[in-house]
Amino acid sequence: MNHQTVMSCCASCALLMLPAMSLADDANLAKKLSNPVSDLISVPFQYNYDENVGAGKGSRNLLNIQPVIPFSISEDANIVSRTILPVISQHDVTQSGSSQNGIGDVTQSFFYSPKKPTDSGLIWGVGTVLLLPTGSDSLLSGRKWGAGPTAVGLKQSGPWTYGMLANHIWDYAGDKNRPSVNVTYLQPFLTYTTASATTVALNLESTYDWRENQWSVPANLMVNQIMKIGEQTVQVGGGVRYWLEHDDDRGPHGWGLRLNFTLLLPR
Numbered sequence: 001m002n003h004q005t006v007m008s009c010c011a012s013c014a015l016l017m018l019p020a021m022s023l024a025d026d027a028n029l030a031k032k033l034s035n036p037v038s039d040l041i042s043v044p045f046q047y048n049y050d051e052n053v054g055a056g057k058g059s060r061n062l063l064n065i066q067p068v069i070p071f072s073i074s075e076d077a078n079i080v081s082r083t084i085l086p087v088i089s090q091h092d093v094t095q096s097g098s099s100q101n102g103i104g105d106v107t108q109s110f111f112y113s114p115k116k117p118t119d120s121g122l123i124w125g126v127g128t129v130l131l132l133p134t135g136s137d138s139l140l141s142g143r144k145w146g147a148g149p150t151a152v153g154l155k156q157s158g159p160w161t162y163g164m165l166a167n168h169i170w171d172y173a174g175d176k177n178r179p180s181v182n183v184t185y186l187q188p189f190l191t192y193t194t195a196s197a198t199t200v201a202l203n204l205e206s207t208y209d210w211r212e213n214q215w216s217v218p219a220n221l222m223v224n225q226i227m228k229i230g231e232q233t234v235q236v237g238g239g240v241r242y243w244l245e246h247d248d249d250r251g252p253h254g255w256g257l258r259l260n261f262t263l264l265l266p267r
Contacts, residue, residue: 160190199224222239
């Protein structure tokens with residue numbers, strides 16, 4: 001076999017390996033997206049639609065813009081910034097015939113997280129969560145500054161990822177005429193990622209309001225897929241949500257819709 005033939009065979013083998021390598025890379029990115037404290041920079045856009053919301057039993061369109069940015073602080077650890085900026089359009093919520101459109105209050109979290117799992121495979125992060133009264137309308141904002149602890153723990157085994165993210169926020173300043181904030185948030189999650197970078201995800205986004213002794217618990221079932229748009233890697237998908245528990249006065253309840261679009265910026 002001459003040199004030219006060998007080079008041709010090597011090139012053919014490399015071309016055959018490219019799709020498999022690409023699928024493996026995409027599946028790895030999908031698994032990183034299932035980890036709230038991974039080293040992946042991402043910008044998720046999460047759209048939610050709910051009905052039977054508030055006193056007017058209206059509808060709410062909620063777009064959460066949620067950039068996740070890890071910062072390396074040493075050879076062993078990252079600080080992971082997770083921001084939730086809500087953009088809201090709601091109708092007949094505060095009362096029949098009313099509408100509000102604008103930005104809600106920002107939730108900002110910072111996690112200290114080791115870069116490597118523990119010997120048992122646990123991935124964890126701890127830190128602080130802040131509530132910022134950025135709402136553009138008094139009916140879209142609690143007008144309170146808040147803070148508290150946050151933590152996340154998870155394991156990844158083969159295609160499975162499972163764990164929980166939690167935080168608690170107390171208000172410490174703001175409009176004295178507005179209700180106080182004393183809220184616990186629990187998000188258990190379970191995902192399954194296939195070799196083709198399809199992720200099936202189930203989570204509960206449970207909130208307990210200690211002031212009102214009231215749970216609000218939507219269950220979300222989603223299917224997401226890694227793909228490329230031009231040169232940009234993205235994850236797209238969607239699913240349904242159902243409110244297992246809800247505030248009778250403020251809602252929402254029943255079925256809802258969730259759509260996801262995430263920009264991935266691998267480093």
